[in-house]
Amino acid sequence: MNISEKNFNKIFNIFLILIASTMIFRKPCTWIIIGFVLFNLCFIKKIKLSRLAVLLGLVIASPLLLEILFFWNNDSLREGLKSLEKSISLLFLPLFILGNYQRVQFNKLLQYYSYATTVIVLFFFIRFIVVYPGLMNKYLNGIDLWEMGYSFSNSVGIHAPALNMHLAFVAIINMYFVVYSFRKKENLGYQFLRILLFALSFFYVLFVNTRMALFNVIVGTIIIFFYEVIRNYDFKKVVLSLSFGVVILGGILFLFVKNNPYMQEKYSTVTFAYMDKVGKLDEIENPEAKVFNSFVTRVSIWKSAWELSLDHLPFGVGASDGKPELFKYYKQTNQHFLAKYEFPTHNQFLDFLLKFGVLGPLIVFLYIFTIGYLGYDLKNGIVISFFFLFFTSNLTDDFLLRFDGIAFSGFWFSVFGSFWLQVKATTCKE
Structure with missing residues (x-):
């Protein structure tokens, strides 16, 4: 099959945006990943894997390789294959993303992903209000507030902690683009839009209301602030930016907690x-x-x-x-x-x-902390925030058991790895 480089790059990046934006919906995202795999198989000759890309790919695939290595230890062949099937994306995503690393448009992908996900969740939030008015009335009247986040997540078709892990990452990216907007001195319309999208994404995290997600948004915001503000601006601008960030975060948090007394109870006596x-x-x-x-x-x-x-x-x-x-x-x-x-x-x-057994936690450590290494080497706040988010989330949950954790981490790990390879390639040329 023949296709121009321009069209191949465009289709390739559209697939990446679609995979990222539908990650919270297992079935649609699975079909898009299958389409992405088939598309790349048709143009397999375009894949170029350097030694670094192969090494990164092996690290990304390490949970899958571990399952294959210990497959003999399963009591049931059928259940063993079923477990293996959940991790198969850790083979194909790094192969085709790292194999085409030079085509990944990192900032555009982040922007389209965060905005698309924010709008998609807004649609489901409006749908929730319309379809479940009884639950919303209970919520507005302060009744059974503990069930609201889980009810909303179930209406979307995903477990609440998993949904909020995704939403926390979206909120962190949206905060990055708020800072980016002011740093690039974009017009007031763009700045307002970016602030609105961040406010919406942060509200979603509060509404679903899982503790680790809120903690990670706050930490992620601090990381973004450090990498994008403190390192690039003088003291006066840092203070102004900090004050602005505190007002946005504090204002949303204050209004939410004021109207959700259960949140105070959950984060103190209940926990x-x-x-x-x-x-x-x-x-x-x-x-x-x-x-x-x-x-x-x-x-x-x-x-x-x-x-x-x-x-x-x-x-x-x-x-x-x-x-x-x-x-x-x-x-x-x-x-x-x-x-x-x-x-x-x-x-x-x-x-x-x-x-x-003993090899298991070592593989988890290798998998997660390699993401941290990429962020540290790139000096990139978003990558480091993702590392911290995924690390802490897996201290209180087990996201490498589920599609929304396996594909989520494997996809972004591959994207971060591609960005890292791009920077390495540029550095070598210089």
Whole structure:
């Protein structure tokens, strides 16, 4: 097949924008990834993989390679293949993105992705108001505020922590473009639009209301501020920019918390309640109401996963058997609350330790911290913010179990790697 370089580049980048913007919708995004793979297979000769690209590709594919290496440890062939299928994007995304690294338009991709996702979520928020007026009335009247974020996420078709991880990254990118707009002295219309998009994306994070996402937006904003303001402006402009950022973030946060008293409760008494009941949640009267989202539940899960992992060193229980074995352990240790709701590990390092033994957490460390290295070497606030976001999110959840974590990280890891390769290529030419 013949195609001009201009048209190939255009189609290639459109695919990247579509994949990024539909990442929160598993089925549409899966089909777009399949289309992206088929498109690149038709022009396989255009792929050029340097040694650095191959090395990066192997790191990105390392969770998949680990599953292949330990495939023999699965009790069920069918479940093992099913688990393997979830990670297959970690092979194709780096192959075709890093193989065409020079074609990736990094800033344009970030801009189109953040704006498209913000508008898409706005559509679903308006739909939520129209389709679920009863829930919105409860929300506006301060009733059952704890369920609102999860109800909205379910209406979109994604788990709340996963949705908010995506939204946190979008909010961080939108903040970057607010700073970019003022640094480039764009006209007032552009500046207002960028501020509005950031305000919307930050509101979404507050509405879904997961603790790690809010924490990561605040940290990400500080990182963007450091890399894009402190390093580029004099003291007076830094103070003015800081004041402006505090007003935007503080204003939105104040208005939201003022109208959402549950948020104060959730981030104080609910989070750290009953810490003396680690591993003994059934001693709490009505644990569903009191500790379902509390830190003590996470720690109880981690304690069980750690104990079970130690019993199955050095190779773990197998990729397909992590959850079943953990649920079985809850029952064996008479932890009926955890068994009833079948809580997964909620920690990616522990999850891989349980599944793959001692090699598991080392692979997670390599996978996540290589992103951090790319950000540090590039001195890029967005890449470092993504690293921090994905690292902390996987301390309290296990996103390399799910499409919305596997494809999300594999895609952006490949994009960051492409940007890094572009910079390296430019530096070598100079």
